[in-house]
Amino acid sequence: GESVGLHLPTLSVQEGDNSIINCAYSNSASDYFIWYKQESGKGPQFIIDIRSNMDKRQGQRVTVLLNKTVKHLSLQIAATQPGDSAVYFCAESGGYQKVTFGTGTKLQVIP
Amino acid sequence: NAGVTQTPKFQVLKTGQSMTLQCAQDMNHEYMSWYRQDPGMGLRLIHYSVGAGITDQGEVPNGYNVSRSTTEDFPLRLLSAAPSQTSVYFCASSLRRDNQPQHFGDGTRLSIL
Numbered sequence: 001g002e003s004v005g006l007h008l009p010t011l012s013v014q015e016g017d018n019s020i021i022n023c024a025y026s027n028s029a030s031d032y033f034i035w036y037k038q039e040s041g042k043g044p045q046f047i048i049d050i051r052s053n054m055d056k057r058q059g060q061r062v063t064v065l066l067n068k069t070v071k072h073l074s075l076q077i078a079a080t081q082p083g084d085s086a087v088y089f090c091a092e093s094g095g096y097q098k099v100t101f102g103t104g105t106k107l108q109v110i111p
Numbered sequence: 112n113a114g115v116t117q118t119p120k121f122q123v124l125k126t127g128q129s130m131t132l133q134c135a136q137d138m139n140h141e142y143m144s145w146y147r148q149d150p151g152m153g154l155r156l157i158h159y160s161v162g163a164g165i166t167d168q169g170e171v172p173n174g175y176n177v178s179r180s181t182t183e184d185f186p187l188r189l190l191s192a193a194p195s196q197t198s199v200y201f202c203a204s205s206l207r208r209d210n211q212p213q214h215f216g217d218g219t220r221l222s223i224l
Binding site for chain 1: 146
């Protein structure tokens with residue numbers, strides 16, 4: 001089985017509720033941020049990105065918020081569904097800086 | 112649409128053996144990279160390439176070699192496998208290196224005995 005999801009912080013959410021997953025990034029020079037979703041046994045899948053000249057960006061059922069003052073990123077998932085169960089992690093980069101990935105949060109959706 | 116294809120999906124090796132993990136993408140992406148994913152850690156960059164004929168080291172390159180003879184292919188070679196290289200390996204590609212989301216393959220799960 002997939003061992004990557006072990007030892008990760010876990011967020012349990014009732015189906016239909018909204019989910020908020022948080023990420024603290026490390027480099028104040030980072031100017032591009034991405035959220036990925038990783039299902040068990042699969043590779044990371046791009047969800048949404050945001051550049052530092054924005055503080056909010058919306059996609060289909062997902063919203064990313066960026067607070068550069070406190071170096072904080074959040075992913076909001078509206079009307080969470082069982083198919084949203086996965087590990088979510090953020091990534092940051094900027095200029096010639098290589099991408100740095102967070103360790104992730106496991107989202108469990110309770111039917 | 113194949114995207115990024117990695118082979119094999121699973122592999123068990125004995126210490127000291129060598130092998131090549133294959134990665135191919137059909138999106139004409141310039142940038143390709145290899146990561147390893149270990150429990151409790153974020154993806155760590157092993158090697159990357161910004162185009163055919165150009166490769167460079169990432170964060171954890173020791174014990175691995177890469178080459179990029181074509182835009183499509185970016186194989187990762189383990190020279191002499193060690194138990195510390197037991198991990199899940201992901202290949203990724205993007206149109207360019209900077210400020211682009213990466214497309215990942217489904218990984219190779221490698222165990223070194």
